[in-house]
Amino acid sequence: MIERNTPSRIVFNIINYTLMIGFGLACFIPFWHVLMCSISDPRLLMGNSGLVLWPLGKPTLEGYKLVLKNPDIWSGYLNTIFYVVATAVAGTVLTALAGYLVSRKNFKLAKPLALFIMFTMIFSGGTIPLYMVVRSLGMLNSRWSIIIPTLMNAYYVIMMKSAFEQISPAYEEAARIDGAGPLTILFKVLLPMVMPTLVVIIMFTVIMQWNSWYQASIYLPRARDMWPLQLFMREVLINNDTSRIVTSGNEANAMVNMTGNLVKYCVTVVGTAPILLAYPFAQKYFVKGVTMGGVKE
């Protein structure tokens, strides 16, 4: 579409770009601050209370050495990637299926099913009973315990439902007349049309699984080799918590304490950088979604 550049449009653009870039900066600066702190001189970092826009003192990789020295970090990365991929693939298929079912207008079970699913959004029994369920399914200390219980979640089903409901039923009917079954209709016809929502759900799932450590801490007590990255990261953080270092007797000296402070920042970078770098790839699909969503009637 061709846009005319009216004066008001230009004024709007200036304001808009200023606002958005300003907000973008506000979001970026703290991350930059963390990044710069992570390579700062630990001593100068101790006394500092302002924004760090440039490494304090001579840049050092001391903190990263300390974090990456831990061999668990690497197995943690691999485990996390496995959990992320597995949950994203299986979870999205199931969520799409559930969303499809509850959005069918001429399916009598759709509404009761929607209520059945929504109820779980508000009421939950807590961790202990869930643990017992997971245990009785024999999933303790196995990778299944991290993947299966998180496959579906009411929020995503509802999001999927509202996406399906925005598609004109004409497509589905046309496909049905061509002799397509429900699964074919769902995966071949409807799913490509709700691509943006699907991508959002995949992204949320990926982010959720990337950041999760709590489940692993409960379901994998004897399987350290299956722990995800964030659980190891948490241990590094707690181990280097300045207050704990100081209390652990002999080893306490000023240098150790300072490094602990530095490690806090390094852990943040190591734990988040990969997923931040992966985002531009997901972004590509938003653009793709535009063309697909805009299929001519």
Add this chain to the structure above:
Amino acid sequence: MKKRILSLLLCLVMAVCLLAGCGSKDDVDDSELMTVTIFQQADDVTMDQVENNPIFQYWEKMFNLDIEWQFPPQGSEQEQLTMMLGTGDYTDVITFSFSTENLEAMCNDGVIYDLTDYIEEYMPNYDAYLKDPANADVRSILYNDAGHIYNVATVQEHPMAWGGLVYRRDILETMTGGNIAFPSGNSEPTTIEDMDYMLGLMKQYFDAAGMAVSAPLIIPAVGYVATGEFLNGFGIGALEYIDNGKVKFGLCEDNFYNYLTKMKEWFDKGYLYADFASRTQDMFFLPNTELTYGGAAGCWYGLTANLGGAMSLPDYGLFMDVQPMAAPADTANGVTTPLGILLDSGRTQANSGFAISTKCSEAKLLRLLKAFDWFFTEEGMITRTMGLSAEQGAGDYKAYQDLSLPNGARKDGTREWVDEVANAASADTYDVPNADRMPGVSIQLPYRAYELVDGVSYEEIGDQVWTKYGNANTYPLSIALSPEDNARATTLQTNITDYANSMIVKFIMGREELTPDTFKAYQDQIHALGVDEYITIKQAAYDKFIAR
């Protein structure tokens, strides 16, 4: 061939120590290898350190045991324990030392064994240790009112205070040119007037240094140190404390008004850290490590490890002389001797060490008790705390080989380090393994060269100063309330401290006017929140404890 000789040697060593260490209790058969699962807090120990711990290996071989440790992820200890208890998936051995569970209740609920009778029959050394009159204090903590015991405890031979008030003496030296003149006439600060003098000098020092953020005095976010430092000088404790056999609650005592007045005065003068109230994420003992380690604090709650020149950073031109101080007495209001309140009130804790779960078979229980009993023999104690000696075959273990200590860490049959360890220049040189994850007695370690300054250790100096007024007024930590009382007391305490803490900070910062009338209203509100019921609960438990 080499392997065979090695194993033969090990067998020999084992045989020797079996004879030497534990005497003969042949009623427990240990010919068969037993696997034991232990739930233990990881703390700062890595799996590698546990799996390659020579003392564990030595001990496991001795009793033909195979220990499988289960360490919860750090930071999720209580959660994992709850999960384990809630689901019945107990390990054979459980540590409760970091949780608030009541062992008696655990036993009543069928989670753990009552060890009272077993100890008499199968743990001669532990039994003898507990019956020794010298250890009456330990006994009174571990046995409950009905005379039952549920754990194989961890006992300190000689506990040391590990923290208390500290001050930067180097600042005073600099400001007075070496002629520090405390108004009390003492060589260290002992009264509130001394504090006024000291904090004034510190303020001048920091102002002159042009530091952006600094604090002559740091107190925690709630406005007082929970262990009672400073408050003791005003003749009160923080929460509950003992005064002539009566339980009192410090935050609603009349003398608390004097404390608040003084803190307010210091806050207004800029002596108190201006942002103390917002420092919540730091642990209550260490309100601001950035300031203390950055050289921008004058007086705070510190630890043994801070004392002397430990916090100096010569590379950065920062030199600090940190000295311990006892609670300063509020002589202006007639308090001449501060109360004696210490954080750590005993040599052991009611929940310390290991409890044996009911998932453990009786045969396994007996073997375990026999094995744990060894840690209460003289040799067991030394080995547990200091490690293996040459006689025990230390040279065969990888840990000692890695440390280049072929003769182990200590001399045979003594409480002395081998020379290399004793003369170590820093803590990092020889990080010698110990078995303090196990129950048993922690002996007083001989000092190593780097721990001594002019022949004295800062641990001892700190301990002397911080425990100067004794602990007669401490409400013993090991008093366990009944589960119902505990729940009620917790609720009351939360309600009271929520209110008190928010008011204290407001009083100190001047958001709430501090007059005898407003303080009276504050006291009335605390009574309305049920402080009297709280005191009654605590008093009843204390009376029972004393009667043991």
Add this chain to the structure above:
Amino acid sequence: MSVKTAQPLPEKKAERKRRGKTGGSWKHDFLMNKWLYILTIPVVAFFLIFNYLPMAGLLMAFENYKPALGLFKSQWVGLQNFKDFFMGPSFWTILRNTLVISLLNLAIAFPLSIIFALLLNEMNVLWVKKLTQTVSYMPYFISIVVLCGLVTEFCSSRGFITNLMVSVFHIPRENLLTNPDYFWAINLILDIWQNLGYSSIIFVAAITSVNQDYHEAAALDGANRFQRVWHVTIPSIMPTIVTMLILKCGTLLNVGFEKILLLYNPSIYSTADVISSHVQRLGIGQAQYGYATAVGLFNSVVGTVLLFLSNHISRKYAETSIV
């Protein structure tokens, strides 16, 4: 207005009418939708196993729950836990704080995330748009501990934000986090800053699926940019907006404790203490499972009521609903 005819709404109405006619018997429905019934099985099984089975745990709310005794042997105390909660000395304060914090978020942060998505859509320089979007969700990834550490630092009496506020608004110099009057604002700003980019993703996605034909039709009718946003984009993403709004209403009482615990301090309990932080603080001394579950159940019940209420209202006025 002619633009309106281009909206998808008329289709929906037709759909609804048709649906009314096909309300046949279950047997007929089963024969018609045999495959759908079969596909329902795994979905129902999942929620039954991982969500409904554990709900037995809600019994804890009525018990003096002891982990060692388990769910079915712990002492039954009826409504005692609820009584303790409602009669607690700070019940009204924490309820008010929770509602205020939640409603502020709903009234300001939520619309902002929609506006952000719309403004983003108006950016034509693609790389700037992409970059802005990418950085906008960065704060979501920084550990909350580090984040709150920064806020505490910047709001201290000599901090960067305090300096700014003192010089611009001439407020007295003090630690901003010790003044109860400022907490709601600080928390809201932090909330917006941390979550705006992340929560706008769903709206960005919805906007990208708006049919371009409608835009072109509107442009031909002479609608300017603003009118097109108002009459095409917003109505098209309305179902998404309403869905998110209803979901938010359902969780109105669930203000997380993590951030609050890291930011608050005793001097601002009066405005900063919320239900979850209160429960958390109470639980530190002794694991009070029953009490915590009771509070959670109370939140759930209130959430259900709000959810159905907002669902009902939206069905009536916005013609969108989630059930």
